[in-house]
Amino acid sequence: MPKKIGLSDWSEQFKLVSVEQIKKFTYYHNSEWGIYLSPPATFMVYGTRELKRLKLDNSFAALRLWGFVFNESERLFRAKQIGKKVIATMGDLGIVPVIIMAFPDCVPFYPECIWWTPFFKESTVLLDTATQLGIPEATCFSKATLGAFYKRAYFPRPDAIFASTGASCDDYSCIMQLVEDLGYEIVWLEIPLRKGQKAYPNNASGRLEEYLIGEYQRVWKKMVELTGISNKNQLIKSIKKANQLRNLVTSIKNLTYEAPKAPLPGLELMTIEFGNLYGYADIEEWIDILKMIKRTIEDRIEKGLGVLQEDAIPIAWITPSADPLLLNLVEDAGLRIVQTEYVINQALVPIEEDIDPFRALARAFLQASLIGKTSERVKRIIAGVKEGKIKGVLITNMLGASHCAMETGLIMRFLSAVPVLAIDVPQPFGITEQLKTRILAFAETLKH
């Protein structure tokens, strides 16, 4: 029966997994150190402490998913050990890695995704280190990135770093500058603010496109310098690969959202959605995992099975939670996530394949979540509310993140037709009974 299970149940289930199955799945096709099919207990023993409390989907596909995701840090080091180039792409959330993957043996990753690490580890080590390096305490949890760059134990020293500034998260712009202060060489990209026709009266979108094309060509040039290779056909192939991933994720989301019973928990779905950014540093293997996830979902739907009660109340979630446990708690309260706005829309939309590849990437980026109007950002959710598919909205704020402080009030105004709960994500291991009560009260409001 599909369900969410805790660590000891997963350990019990893992007894049934054969050695042959364990050896079957590897990253970078390496059977010596590329095995990743381990139970949650393995990662817990190595310090991922929240796994003692989290509940995860009980499918074999989910075992693969979590093994692969928790293995990422090692994977990046291994990539470097076998001669691949590890490229840090910061701040743009979804486009630059498509360019990087056009170059052979280049592995992109997002250092900011380490913001989940303090929560998974229930540890303030990285946050405290960032504070010691000059980031104020009241800053977005993505400051963990700075601590990780300093410590050099979470990912290898990148062969190149591309960082986006401009119309990006203010906090993260500061963090990236401090990374540069640590002695890392950074190639900076400018993200333009997407405004309406009034601000750019002469072909607004066209001008922004041209600007972004120039920025992406700079990335391309730097990569050519780094690798000595320049093959635009590979960029076209890379876009096709990115679209394969994006289409797969879209279908997984649609299947899950529309099924009478949720066939997959919200935590796994969030993890899947963020995989669109860079395929967790091995896009081929990640796509293979998602195909298995999709088959699992289809099978569950066909059998009428799900991981949540059929009467779970559909909600939308805005801004991703740094603390994965919140997704468990929300579902435990009887809610079901059927729409999300996790600030990575540019990583979810299809990239045009029949135009110049740089223009296609620019157009995809112009659909980004945070570079334009709030009304644009939440329009899909507003539509869902109007159609009666969404009964409430949950917003998770990051303390200090400027877009949260500025946007949450606006979002609540746009979504006034349904109850909205906005909560600040507390520090690691900081979820209080009071916060749980607020979530339960929100669920009660929606039920009655």
Added chain:
Amino acid sequence: MKEVLNPRERFGLLVIDEKPDRCNIIPLITSHSATVYKIGLKEYYTNGKTMAKAQIAAIEEYGHDAISIFSEVGIIAEAMGSEFIYPDDDLPVLKSPILTKVDVFALKVPNPQKDGRLPIYLEAIDYAYSAVGDKIPILAYVPAPFTTGMMLSDPNQFLLATIKNPNQVKAIIEMSLKAAIDFCYEIINAGGLPIIVDPLASSSVISPRAYQEFALPGEQGLIQFLHRYDFDVILHICGDTTPILDLLLQTGADLISLDKVALKLAIEKLAKKMRIIGNFDTTKIGFGTVDEILKETKAMTRIGMRAEKGYIVATGCEVPIFTPTENVKAFIRAAKEAGWYWD
């Protein structure tokens, strides 16, 4: 040099073949932590929380790189029915081995949550993991099947049986392996990384042939179980293991902790496939002078750092219980000074 990493990060890099800021330093501070915490030994090995608190106190005192949950190698045998005496000021002593009373086929695999002092160990692991597990690895020492087998039996009879009745010894080891696997399973769920200890498989106790026939299969079985979890497995064998160095490669262990062996020889034979742990003389740390310890630890560390796949600065066996704290501090200070990798 300024330390950049915490012990958890340092150990994490070691097991993926990366050089950390400095060598991991993990002297086998086990029951010695009771001395640091100023408690009686009996209190240490009969109360899980106390054991964990003593271990944490030792880390705070010395600044080494891992918690070591351990008191003595009889714990699984005790849970299987062997009787031990608990002296107030010493470690448990084997009083009445179960196999002097019952046949091997009457042996039962213990329940780690209930039997003997296994629950005490699990409580210690759980407490330490909750308290410091984000920054410090929690190592839990598990006696290997051969060592447990000898604790289930009259030791002399057990050794004689390796010659006169090998099938019986193998049957005992098979049961001990099942017990060790079940214990490891619970240790893992509590947050501990099992370390296999097989002191009685040392060449100081048995011949290389007996090691190969009886001890090695038990170690391999346990290591195979832990490899299912993708753990990097540490095997510790005290005493002289020079005659079995080549056989150690067959264990499958990822890290090998050695005692009375020439470190250079061990590196030459093992370091291409295994990370090396060791091997400061425990008599020296217990009774040597601070100057001697400083000098010899530095020399040892410099040799150990030549190990290709990595090196952990450690003592060859457990730090003696009543070792002066200044001696342990000297050992760690020297290792920190000499064991630096990063610029």
